[in-house]
Amino acid sequence: xxxxxxxxxxxxGTGIGPDLLLIGPxxxxxxxxxxxxxxxxxxxxxxxxxxFFTNNRPTPLPLYLDRLRRARVKxxxxxxxxxxxxxxxxxxxxxxxxxxxxxHARIIITTREPxxxxxxxxxxxxxxxxxxxxxxxxxxxxxxxxxxxxxIEHSRYLKHAKTxxx
Numbered sequence: 759x760x761x762x763x764x765x766x767x768x769x770x771g772t773g774i775g776p777d778l779l780l781i782g783p784x785x786x787x788x789x790x791x792x793x794x795x796x797x798x799x800x801x802x803x804x805x806x807x808x809x810f811f812t813n814n815r816p817t818p819l820p821l822y823l824d825r826l827r828r829a830r831v832k833x834x835x836x837x838x839x840x841x842x843x844x845x846x847x848x849x850x851x852x853x854x855x856x857x858x859x860x861x862h863a864r865i866i867i868t869t870r871e872p873x874x875x876x877x878x879x880x881x882x883x884x885x886x887x888x889x890x891x892x893x894x895x896x897x898x899x900x901x902x903x904x905x906x907x908x909x910i911e912h913s914r915y916l917k918h919a920k921t922x923x924x
Contacts, residue, residue, distance in 0.1 A: 759916045775860040777824055779840030781882050782848040782868030783912035785878040791868055802835035811852045812844040819859070820878070823877070837864075846918050847911060865922050872913035879909050 778801070782788045795801045810822050817825075830838040846867065848856070856863070869875075902910070 770853040775823060776840045776863050777837040778866060779845065779856070779863050780839060780841035780862070780866050782784060782843055782869070783846050783870075783875060783915075783918075784843040785875045785882065786835070786843070786868040788841050788868050790845050791866065798835065801839065802829040802833040802837070803839045803841055804829055804863040807842040808840050808842070809842045809844045810840065811848055812842065816857070819886045843912075844920075848918075848921070850921050853924070867915075867919055869915050869924065872915070876913050879912070880906075881917075 780791055810817055826838045831899050887894050
């Protein structure tokens with residue numbers, strides 16, 4: 759649908775803040791989606807992952823807005839957006855802040871089969887060179903290591919999608 763003639767007109771860019779927020783847990787093709795959307799000359803997305811709402815030291819709002827403006831101007835794009843897998847699991851207070859700051863932004867959520875996604879995240883990030891035996895031992899003991907609990911939390915799609923829908 760993104761290539762349909764009326765798509766850009768329906769969501770319309772405001773020129774201030776992100777028009778699109780691409781979110782989804784790690785390893786759900788958010789980067790691929792960014793690359794595909796950037797093929798459209800009317801869409802400019804920030805490079806990398808800003809994690810504007812999730813950093814311990816967040817980017818000041820004027821700097822964030824300026825980065826979006828520069829991306830839009832550089833490409834002469836109608837729409838500008840941001841992508842971060844970390845935004846998917848934001849708590850309701852942070853999602854409310856996003857809605858307050860950027861009420862016009864459209865949210866695009868990516869997902870992937872949860873077990874495949876979790877295993878891909880474990881393999882990618884290594885988690886201190888975790889082995890299958892480490893995982894089995896952790897699960898067998900009934901106590902999840904923090905890193906594994908976070909990976910499982912990333913796969914609670916309905917919970918986090920509901921937070922963004924409210």
